[in-house]
Amino acid sequence: MNDWEKLIKQIDDFRNARDWRQYHNPKDLAISLSIEAAELLEDFQWRSSKEAVRSNAENIREEIADVMIYALMLCSELDLDVQEIIEEKLKKNAVKYPVK
Amino acid sequence: MNDWEKLIKQIDDFRNARDWRQYHNPKDLAISLSIEAAELLEDFQWRSSKEAVRSNAENIREEIADVMIYALMLCSELDLDVQEIIEEKLKKNAVKYPVK
Amino acid sequence: MNDWEKLIKQIDDFRNARDWRQYHNPKDLAISLSIEAAELLEDFQWRSSKEAVRSNAENIREEIADVMIYALMLCSELDLDVQEIIEEKLKKNAVKYPVK
Amino acid sequence: MNDWEKLIKQIDDFRNARDWRQYHNPKDLAISLSIEAAELLEDFQWRSSKEAVRSNAENIREEIADVMIYALMLCSELDLDVQEIIEEKLKKNAVKYPVK
Numbered sequence: 001m002n003d004w005e006k007l008i009k010q011i012d013d014f015r016n017a018r019d020w021r022q023y024h025n026p027k028d029l030a031i032s033l034s035i036e037a038a039e040l041l042e043d044f045q046w047r048s049s050k051e052a053v054r055s056n057a058e059n060i061r062e063e064i065a066d067v068m069i070y071a072l073m074l075c076s077e078l079d080l081d082v083q084e085i086i087e088e089k090l091k092k093n094a095v096k097y098p099v100k
Numbered sequence: 101m102n103d104w105e106k107l108i109k110q111i112d113d114f115r116n117a118r119d120w121r122q123y124h125n126p127k128d129l130a131i132s133l134s135i136e137a138a139e140l141l142e143d144f145q146w147r148s149s150k151e152a153v154r155s156n157a158e159n160i161r162e163e164i165a166d167v168m169i170y171a172l173m174l175c176s177e178l179d180l181d182v183q184e185i186i187e188e189k190l191k192k193n194a195v196k197y198p199v200k
Numbered sequence: 201m202n203d204w205e206k207l208i209k210q211i212d213d214f215r216n217a218r219d220w221r222q223y224h225n226p227k228d229l230a231i232s233l234s235i236e237a238a239e240l241l242e243d244f245q246w247r248s249s250k251e252a253v254r255s256n257a258e259n260i261r262e263e264i265a266d267v268m269i270y271a272l273m274l275c276s277e278l279d280l281d282v283q284e285i286i287e288e289k290l291k292k293n294a295v296k297y298p299v300k
Numbered sequence: 301m302n303d304w305e306k307l308i309k310q311i312d313d314f315r316n317a318r319d320w321r322q323y324h325n326p327k328d329l330a331i332s333l334s335i336e337a338a339e340l341l342e343d344f345q346w347r348s349s350k351e352a353v354r355s356n357a358e359n360i361r362e363e364i365a366d367v368m369i370y371a372l373m374l375c376s377e378l379d380l381d382v383q384e385i386i387e388e389k390l391k392k393n394a395v396k397y398p399v400k
Contacts, residue, residue, distance in 0.1 A: 202303045203302050203303035203304055203383065204303060204304070207382075207383065207386055210386075210387070210390060211386075211390065214390055214393070214394070217399045218397060218399060218400075225349040225350075226344070226349050226352065226353055226360070227344040227347075227348070227349035227352060228349070230337075230340050230341045230343070230344050231341065231344075233337050233340065233341075233367065234334070234337040234338055234340075234341050236337075237330075237333050237334040237336075237337035237367075238334055240330050240333065240334075241330045241331065241333075241334050243330070244326070244327040244330050244331075247327075248327070249325040249326050249327035249328070250325075252326065252327060253326055253378065257378075260326070260374075260378065261378070261380055261385050261388075262385070262388075262389055262392070264371055264374050264375065264378075264380065264385060265385040265386050265388065265389035266389060267333065267337075267367065267371050268368070268371050268382065268385075268386055269386060269389060269390070271364055271367050271368050271371065272386075274364050275364065278353065278357075278360065278361070278364075280361055280364065282307075282368065283303070283307065285361050285362070285364060285365040285368075286307060286310075286311075286365050286368055286369060286372075287310070288361075288362075288365065289362055289365035289366060289369065290310060290311070290314055290369070292362070293314070294314070297318060299317045299318060300318075
C-alpha cells in the first residue's frame, strides 16, 4: 500500500464505521466537494491573500483537508489511483503548456 | 520523501519550469480550486450519478486530478503536511460525529 | 405583470419550447447555478478585478446573465416572488448588520 | 425607473448606509456570488430535490435571494441593465439551441 492508499483506507474506515457510504454516490460527493471548495474560498472573502492567510490559517488548513477528503472519497468510489491520475494530468498539461 | 511529498515536488517542478509560481498566491489558488470543483460538477449536470460516471468517466478522472493538483499547490504554498491535516480533520470529525 | 414576472415568462417560454422543463428540478438548477457562478469567477482568475473587467467585459456580462437566468428559473419552479424574497433578506440583513 | 432599477437602488442604499461599497470590487463580488451559490447547493446536499425543497424551503428562499443580491450588485458596479443582458443571452441561446 502506498501512502495515498493508506490515507484512503483511513477515510473509508471512518465512513464505514458510520454507515455513510450508502449516501456517497459520486454526484453527491462532487456536490460536497464544490461546497467545501466554496468554504475554503470564504476564508479569502473581502480580504487580500496575505490577510486571509494571517487571520484564518487554522480554518484554511481544515477546509483544504475537507476538499482533499472528498476528492479521495471520489477516488475510492471510482477506483482511481491518485498518483496515476495526477501524473497523467501533468503530462497532458505539459503538452498544452510547453516550457518556452 | 513520502508519496505526497513526491507528488508536490512534481507539481512544483512543473510550475517552476513555467514561471507560474508568481501568480500562485493562496487566494487565487482557492479561486481556481473552486472553478475546478465546478468543472467536475459539470460532468454530473442534468444526469443521474450513474449516467454521469458511465458517459464522462475520462473527464471526471481529469477534473478530480485538477482539484487535487490545486489542493496540493495550496499545501505547498502554505507548507502544510497532507497526512497531518487530513488526520487532524478526521479526528475532529470523529468527535463531532461519534460512532453510535 | 411586473418586470421580473415578464422576464420569468420569457425564460419559461424559452425552456418550454425546448421541452427542457422536465430536467429542471430545483436540485439540478442549484447545481447549474453553482457552475455558472464558477464560470463568472473564471473571468477573474489570475487577474486583478480591474484587469478582468477590462479584458473580459463581454463574457462577464453573459455569465452574470446566466446566473440570473438560473436564479429566475428557481424562482419560477419554487413559485417565489423576486421582490419579496430580496426585500425580506435585506430586512434580515439590516437586523444582523445595523447601521452604526 | 423599472422594477429592476428600483431593486438595485434598494440594495445600493443598503450598502451605502454601511459604507461597504469600498470592498465591493467585481472580483470580490464574484467570489461572494460563488460562495452563496454553494450555500444554496448545501440545502440539497445528501438529499433528493423533493426532500430538500420540503425540509429547507425557508433557507433555499434566502440563499436564492443572496445570489440575486450579489448578481444585482455586480450589475450596479458594472452598469449593466438586467433586462438587456438577460434578453441578449436568451437570444444567443436561441441560436445555439434552436427549437426542433
